[in-house]
Amino acid sequence: MINSNRFEKSETMASAPINLKKLSEILGLSQTTVSRALNGFPEVSEKTRVRVQQAADGLNYRPSPSAASLATGKTRAIGHVIPISEHRMINPHFSDFLAGASEAYAAAGYDILLRMAPAGEEEDIYRDFASRRRVDGVVVHGPKTVEPRIDLLKSINLPFVVHGRSGSDTDTYSWLDVNNLNAFQQGTQLLIDQGHTRIALVNGLESMNFALRRRAGFEAALEANNIAADSRYICSADMTETYGHDATVAQLALKNPPTALMFASILPAMGGVRALNELGLRAGKDVAIITYDDQLSFLQSPDGENTTPFFTSISSSIQAAGKRVAEMLLAQIDDSSRSPLNELWEAEIVQGQTTKQT
Amino acid sequence: MINSNRFEKSETMASAPINLKKLSEILGLSQTTVSRALNGFPEVSEKTRVRVQQAADGLNYRPSPSAASLATGKTRAIGHVIPISEHRMINPHFSDFLAGASEAYAAAGYDILLRMAPAGEEEDIYRDFASRRRVDGVVVHGPKTVEPRIDLLKSINLPFVVHGRSGSDTDTYSWLDVNNLNAFQQGTQLLIDQGHTRIALVNGLESMNFALRRRAGFEAALEANNIAADSRYICSADMTETYGHDATVAQLALKNPPTALMFASILPAMGGVRALNELGLRAGKDVAIITYDDQLSFLQSPDGENTTPFFTSISSSIQAAGKRVAEMLLAQIDDSSRSPLNELWEAEIVQGQTTKQT
DNA sequence: TTGTAAGCGTTATCAC
DNA sequence: GTGATAACGCTTACAA
Numbered sequence A, B: 001m002i003n004s005n006r007f008e009k010s011e012t013m014a015s016a017p018i019n020l021k022k023l024s025e026i027l028g029l030s031q032t033t034v035s036r037a038l039n040g041f042p043e044v045s046e047k048t049r050v051r052v053q054q055a056a057d058g059l060n061y062r063p064s065p066s067a068a069s070l071a072t073g074k075t076r077a078i079g080h081v082i083p084i085s086e087h088r089m090i091n092p093h094f095s096d097f098l099a100g101a102s103e104a105y106a107a108a109g110y111d112i113l114l115r116m117a118p119a120g121e122e123e124d125i126y127r128d129f130a131s132r133r134r135v136d137g138v139v140v141h142g143p144k145t146v147e148p149r150i151d152l153l154k155s156i157n158l159p160f161v162v163h164g165r166s167g168s169d170t171d172t173y174s175w176l177d178v179n180n181l182n183a184f185q186q187g188t189q190l191l192i193d194q195g196h197t198r199i200a201l202v203n204g205l206e207s208m209n210f211a212l213r214r215r216a217g218f219e220a221a222l223e224a225n226n227i228a229a230d231s232r233y234i235c236s237a238d239m240t241e242t243y244g245h246d247a248t249v250a251q252l253a254l255k256n257p258p259t260a261l262m263f264a265s266i267l268p269a270m271g272g273v274r275a276l277n278e279l280g281l282r283a284g285k286d287v288a289i290i291t292y293d294d295q296l297s298f299l300q301s302p303d304g305e306n307t308t309p310f311f312t313s314i315s316s317s318i319q320a321a322g323k324r325v326a327e328m329l330l331a332q333i334d335d336s337s338r339s340p341l342n343e344l345w346e347a348e349i350v351q352g353q354t355t356k357q358t
Numbered sequence C: 001t002t003g004t005a006a007g008c009g010t011t012a013t014c015a016c
Numbered sequence D: 001g002t003g004a005t006a007a008c009g010c011t012t013a014c015a016a
Helices: A020-027 A031-038 A046-058 A065-072 A093-108 A122-132 A148-156 A180-193 A209-224 A241-252 A266-278 A318-334 B020-027 B031-038 B046-059 B065-072 B093-108 B122-132 B148-156 B180-193 B209-224 B241-252 B266-278 B318-334
Strands: A077-084 A111-118 A137-140 A160-163 A174-178 A199-203 A234-236 A260-263 A288-293 A312-315 A342-345 A348-350 B077-084 B111-118 B137-140 B160-163 B174-178 B199-203 B234-236 B260-263 B288-293 B312-315 B342-345 B348-350
Touching (some): A077 A122, A077 B093, A111 A122, A122 A148, A137 A148, A160 A318, A174 A180, A180 A199, A180 A260, A180 A288, A199 A209, A199 A266, A209 A234, A234 A241, A260 A266, B020 B031, B020 B046, B077 B122, B111 B122, B148 B160, B180 B199, B180 B312, B199 B209, B199 B241, B209 B234, B318 B342
Parallel strands (some): A077 A111, A077 A137, A137 A160, A160 A174, A174 A342, A199 A234, A199 A260, B077 B111, B077 B137, B137 B160, B160 B174, B174 B342, B260 B288
Antiparallel strands (some): A111 B111, B312 B348
């Protein structure tokens, strides 16, 4: 029986991995032609292309990334620098963001180069990436209100897309952000519409740009309804479950405790519910709760649609954001002359059980 | 004023990055000598070494990873393939594991190459890593009860360390595991000692090796105390908060509901508490709870020590595990002839508020 | 349409 | 102790 492909896969003998030189010798072609055929250059004839491709597949040829990178200056890798906050806290949002991003990368044949570093050391890493040409671009995570990384990346000429945004010159670089101001304004308005006037904001760290925007939205809604802002009702910290718990306990111990709580993330919101339960209070009946929801995968219901979600939330998929940011970055790497891309996503309000049913 | 270092840092002009050739020309040395000096070869004189190192620092010279990799065959990158389960669920344990691992990698000058893939596609990725020499080694996450990846990695000769273990020939490869059997046996025994006889196990997916070991420990404790195992009290699934909630509701709806619950992770345990609260029950008073706790960073109290933790738990740091696994892998890459390393860590029982105080 | 040859920036093998 | 020089495995002008 004649095999349609003369070059059989040889799983068994790992031996010396095949390289372009061997492959071209076997085919009786030059390395150039083989390389061109494999990389889809138009000038190579269809006949040879097929022959080359078959041989490559059959012999399980894989070009060496190091060699290709050395020759082209491209690494086909994207750098993600994840900040580790004090207490060695690592924000669980990143894994979902990366899951989304990796989908786009995989489709384009890119890898993620991951580096975790204490917040503040990111800049050194970007410099390192740039000078060693370790990656083709980076994603900027968690932009601060004052964000030196953006100017740095511009100056060292490393392509980047910001998840979020910062500064006033937001049209000079690419970013994708959720309309946090609008989201929290609407969320607050919903609570006001339901009769609440004492509303607490359990915010994220306000050194983060997104947290500041959320606070601005919150305060804008209060102001629009002539409710005096009360700083006692606002707190901010790293968005852990424990923080949500403790903040809720503290809020409800105030003299005129809030009747509604807004949380910056579902993790502190869960802590808040835990606190309410300890105090014998019910979320949605005794105290209203709205939380921002990044749709973290490990907190989703498997069945999704058919049940009313527990939390009333302002919701936007962080996985989807990750995917889109990755696409934007790849597009920019592909054509470095293209002008910056900006996308502002609107979050969606989802009616749950922690506010009055309407 | 004379600068002690003649080669000033030039942040401003990015220009053409300096390479070994230029550096050696500037120094009036051969590339060989400069390379040797920078890589700490013993034969180069102390005088030149210092001179070279200063020039390299001053001119901000960074060797090209691609070129070095091409020349040495080493990439100084470790592959981590993170499975994405159905429903696009990405297990939040990984980010903490990676945070620990990255500490060891950073110290050794290694990077993480991250790839996320639907469970089952890992093998193709390992093959790709190996044939393209993309990484120097990989960490195997979440070994299944039947785990083809281990044999594959052996056969393609890619260094690896398993977080967990699988199969019967566990002395033929390197792994680090928590003594899950012992942990759950002790946890169960604690509940039995407190008078419980109807104990439920809200387990992880039992296609996972660790979940099977936990169940075995659970059942061993029951058997040792002559308590008949009741399969209605055991359930297993991906360890989400929602799963813990729903499983708890289901368990307590049984005819003879359990009086104690054991959870495989703190996420479902939190869901369990939420369910108890909905049912008007208190964890630790009406129903006892013990959970396994990986000490996920985003669920830790910031102040730690001074308060009694909420959950009674069987606890082991997944960040510490990540760090140690990385160290083991690097050691193995360093000396490929060394025999496999095996470490079995004992988890620690932590008294909290969800069991009787003793 | 295909081939020759010169890089890409290191490390490694020899000599000296 | 230091220096030529040849790999490493690819891409890419430039020729043919």
